[in-house]
Amino acid sequence: MKLKGLLIDLDGSIYRGDTPLHYSKEFIEFLRERNVKFIFLTNNSTKLPEEYMEKLGKMGISSNIDEILTSGIATAIYLKKIKNQGTAYVIGEKALKKVISDIGWKLCEDEDIVDSVVVGLDREFTFEKLRKANYYIRNGAKFIATNPDKTFPTENGIDPGAGSLVVAVSAASQKRPFVIGKPSPYMGKIAIEKLGLNLEEVGVIGDRIDTDIYFGKRLKVKTFLLLTGVTLKKDLEKSKIKPDFVFENLEYLVKFLKEHLEK
């Protein structure tokens, strides 16, 4: 099998919450030995790549900053592509505001017009922020959503996710957003560009059939489902979306790759 790069989901694939999943360290070491490039992808815009590096490091998994792509970073890359130095009204937390500010865009609150409105998870969301986003979009700003996830799992249960704020802005402004995060293929295109590979050389690994695998299908790359997270065998049987390969855990995936990767 021709496989030179992987887009790898984190939560449910590499770890669950703060606990590393079986064989995650060995899996990443295997990829490095065999020179398979990879990027970890996450829809979470509230953390910086550095924070993920640190989290992975604690699990014995070394990574560099270019190997982590958050929906926040992908949003910043998108903004930079449409305009070198623009103005944005951002509904989001510190990390999202930082990455947008870092690429040279100006964060605005009081101007009459901005180039873009970016909506990500913001646990300090208010009616006033909704009103401002609506106002700017109605005045012509491009409406961008970091990710469409309507819920966000926490230790205390299921909380509203970025997608729940996005639908409010969308309802008020009567505009649909351009979505960056999975299952939108946009974040995948950015990742593949970073890897410098062609579609037929790339695979997606994840634990959610409706986001990770659907995302891989939309990108037209190989898809590897891990049964270590959200999607269970019975969900897989019911789903219309069929991954190319399914594995009980990362150890089976490594075994498979050992046998099937081109030397």
Next chain:
Amino acid sequence: MKLKGLLIDLDGSIYRGDTPLHYSKEFIEFLRERNVKFIFLTNNSTKLPEEYMEKLGKMGISSNIDEILTSGIATAIYLKKIKNQGTAYVIGEKALKKVISDIGWKLCEDEDIVDSVVVGLDREFTFEKLRKANYYIRNGAKFIATNPDKTFPTENGIDPGAGSLVVAVSAASQKRPFVIGKPSPYMGKIAIEKLGLNLEEVGVIGDRIDTDIYFGKRLKVKTFLLLTGVTLKKDLEKSKIKPDFVFENLEYLVKFLKEHLEK
């Protein structure tokens, strides 16, 4: 024509903002002379019936408290019907909280479980309120929306309406609300019950084809469109929803009723 009662829209039909529309005073006086009962209906849950009485009074239109039905009052009537004394988590402003409290329901914030979550327009909406509503609905609370209007016209433009908050709660909780306000027929049923009339004796008057007239169609009553508000003649031609009668203004409506009302 057999017409013993009317459900009358306010903004765009009786007044526009703070300005009374042509012949509104004469129209109401005509209805009183001819013993046609009526109820003014509004989807706005942020004002009390008393405030509407005062507003109408300033325009020379006298009314009593039973002639005004806000979506807040209709919500309170609905709650009272499902349970005499229940508990509610309310996203809404002072007026909505007052009418729910007035019927003997308890407003809760910190309990583990409530009977109902009510969502109306709340210009102090926060992520924390969204999180709580989501939590209660996931714990079994009935989800009720005062009205579905996604936008709300203000002097400064178009602001987010109750419906924009409702979609956020709906996205997070993955539940659809029971909707009280127009075009849901529920508020109409309450109004007709208050009038003590049968469906064939009732008509709906309003300026919006997609809310007022659609609402009348769903209620299966006669529909009268006024071209003094949102819907213009060209919208009417394009719309699949056809009102039974269309009038340029209230004076023409009164002329028509003079000729066609049963003596």
